[in-house]
Amino acid sequence: xxxxxxxxxxxRKSTLIWSLSLAGLTILLFSMFxxxxxxxxxxxxxxxxxxxxxxxxVGLELDSIASFLGFYSYMFLYVSLCGAIQAMxxxxxxxxxxIREKTADFLLTKPVTRKQVLTSKLLAAVVSLIMTNIFFLTxxxxxxxxxxxxxxxxxxxxxxxxxxxxxxLIFLAIGVLVSVIIPxxxxxxxxxxxxxxxxxxxxxxxxxxxxxxxxxxxxxKYFDPAYIVKNSAYEPAFLTMGAGIILAAILxxxxxYSKRDxxx
Amino acid sequence: xxxxxxxxxxxxKSLILWCIGILLMVASGMSKxxxxxxxxxxxxxxxxxxxxxLQAIMGTGSLDISTAGGYYGILFLYLMVMGAIHASMLGSxxxxxEERDKTVEFLLVKPISRNKVITWKLIxxxxxxxxxxxxxxxxxxxxxxxxxxxxxxxxxIALLxxxxxxxxLIFLFLGTAIAxxxxxxxxxxxxxxxxxxxxxxxxxxxxxxxxxxxxxxxxxxKYFEAKQVMFGEGLDVVFLILSASxxxxxxxxxxxxxKVKDMAV
Numbered sequence: 001x002x003x004x005x006x007x008x009x010x011x012r013k014s015t016l017i018w019s020l021s022l023a024g025l026t027i028l029l030f031s032m033f034x035x036x037x038x039x040x041x042x043x044x045x046x047x048x049x050x051x052x053x054x055x056x057x058v059g060l061e062l063d064s065i066a067s068f069l070g071f072y073s074y075m076f077l078y079v080s081l082c083g084a085i086q087a088m089x090x091x092x093x094x095x096x097x098x099i100r101e102k103t104a105d106f107l108l109t110k111p112v113t114r115k116q117v118l119t120s121k122l123l124a125a126v127v128s129l130i131m132t133n134i135f136f137l138t139x140x141x142x143x144x145x146x147x148x149x150x151x152x153x154x155x156x157x158x159x160x161x162x163x164x165x166x167x168x169l170i171f172l173a174i175g176v177l178v179s180v181i182i183p184x185x186x187x188x189x190x191x192x193x194x195x196x197x198x199x200x201x202x203x204x205x206x207x208x209x210x211x212x213x214x215x216x217x218x219x220x221k222y223f224d225p226a227y228i229v230k231n232s233a234y235e236p237a238f239l240t241m242g243a244g245i246i247l248a249a250i251l252x253x254x255x256x257y258s259k260r261d262x263x264x
Numbered sequence: 265x266x267x268x269x270x271x272x273x274x275x276x277k278s279l280i281l282w283c284i285g286i287l288l289m290v291a292s293g294m295s296k297x298x299x300x301x302x303x304x305x306x307x308x309x310x311x312x313x314x315x316x317x318l319q320a321i322m323g324t325g326s327l328d329i330s331t332a333g334g335y336y337g338i339l340f341l342y343l344m345v346m347g348a349i350h351a352s353m354l355g356s357x358x359x360x361x362e363e364r365d366k367t368v369e370f371l372l373v374k375p376i377s378r379n380k381v382i383t384w385k386l387i388x389x390x391x392x393x394x395x396x397x398x399x400x401x402x403x404x405x406x407x408x409x410x411x412x413x414x415x416x417x418x419x420x421i422a423l424l425x426x427x428x429x430x431x432x433l434i435f436l437f438l439g440t441a442i443a444x445x446x447x448x449x450x451x452x453x454x455x456x457x458x459x460x461x462x463x464x465x466x467x468x469x470x471x472x473x474x475x476x477x478x479x480x481x482x483x484x485x486k487y488f489e490a491k492q493v494m495f496g497e498g499l500d501v502v503f504l505i506l507s508a509s510x511x512x513x514x515x516x517x518x519x520x521x522x523k524v525k526d527m528a529v
Contacts, residue, residue, distance in 0.1 A: 025465065028469065029469070029472075032469070032472050032473045035473060035475070036472065078465060078468060082461065082465075085461075100364075186357075186361070186364070186365070187353070187357055187361075187453060189353065189453045189454060189457055190278065190353045190357075190453075193349055193353070193457065194281075194285070194349075197345065197346065197349065198285065201289060201293075201342050202292075204342070205292060205293050205296050205339075
């Protein structure tokens with residue numbers, strides 16, 4: 001419990017900064033919707049002539065591009081990019097910061113098992129992500145009620161919003177796993193930024209090609225907003241895939257960390 | 265000089281990883297081109313009719329994705345982001361890592377002035393950035409040429425990569441300036457990345473909303489856009505001057521502050 005409180009305190013500030021920036025980004029992006037909705041109305045008729053593969057390439061259905069949820073799906077990509085960076089950062093630094101700051105021996109000589117240490121740290125990280133998501137959800141709901149032009153499916157909206165949390169959990173798990181596999185991480189930021197951007201770009205170019213198999217590789221494609229809007233549900237295959245990644249990564253982390261050599 | 269080789273060696277592994285990333289990015293990005301090109305004949309006229317904000321949402325901007333050059337233009341944005349991340353991380357860590365790894369005392373008691381230390385570090389970083397740029401150019405030119413069936417695009421790509429080099433320099437020296445200015449070595453990387461993400465998101469927001477077009481002077485990602493460099497008037501003089509002054513200011517700050525920096529030990 002002490003470890004949990006200590007960890008939470010050390011993340012408090014960065015969590016607050018991340019939460020506020022994410023909420024700010026959300027508000028900013030939402031505030032652009034009214035102008036776009038006006039533009040789109042005029043353009044909608046022209047769109048009929050679009051060839052099918054091109055429509056697929058840009059990931060938005062013809063009829064939803066101008067809609068509120070269509071716009072939300074588009075802007076959500078950038079919100080999820082930021083969220084993924086936050087989660088991956090958190091995950092990668094969770095265990096490595098003790099080594100970098102030479103506090104690992106202090107921590108690990110305390111009368112707690114490594115598993116307990118790991119559990120407290122993971123819990124603190126999850127709490128930090130939950131905080132961020134509460135901020136994001138509040139901002140998104142608030143802005144949605146202000147800028148919406150038509151009634152939209154609230155359940156789809158909530159499901160898309162919550163997929164941020166699921167995506168973050170996946171990247172948190174990947175981050176912790178990477179941090180116990182790579183022997184010595186000097187700079188957390190370069191590892192996490194590199195990984196997240198690699199997945200992000202894979203997602204963008206994967207969707208341009210309409211490649212189904214590609215979707216399994218990058219978590220950014222697990223929660224496809226277009227599918228959620230249409231069905232008001234997550235795709236079971238990808239939900240399982242995401243849960244599988246999290247479970248496998250966390251199990252591996254417990255196993256590796258409990259017998260890992262700690263460089264001091 | 266020893267310092268220079270020491271830095272080159274220290275950064276060689278990450279540079280190789282980055283170069284592999286670039287190669288994969290260009291190759292996999294352009295390999296998708298085949299699928300799109302067959303159906304894009306009518307895209308051009310339609311794109312012109314589309315409002316600017318919608319173009320941004322569609323992800324293509326005003327580029328014609330039915331040609332290899334236009335398709336590369338979209339890819340180029342992400343290459344720029346990669347170059348900027350690499351440069352800003354490199355710039356901030358090459359200065360701050362001595363404090364982070366507690367090697368700063370060892371370094372600074374050597375019989376060379378701080379000016380020399382920072383100069384060699386900067387030169388080493390420049391070489392890294394240059395290699396990154398050259399690898400991007402060679403891989404882009406080769407792969408784009410493979411898919412291109414019109415006139416050669418080597419000149420256009422060289423011009424784009426020159427723009428990217430300037431962008432890399434801006435972020436490299438931004439990184440070193442922040443690392444020299446900040447007291448906390450851990451903060452240097454986060455602050456420069458935050459600025460990088462902020463300017464990247466700003467460039468996207470400008471794409472969506474044309475009413476804040478004047479903000480484009482604030483984000484380097486808007487300085488050398490593919491559609492302008494390849495299909496417009498080339499590198500814009502205003503942006504070149506702006507970039508030069510940014511680079512100069514950041515360099516000045518780096519030297520000025522590093523000389524009087526109170527090292528965290």
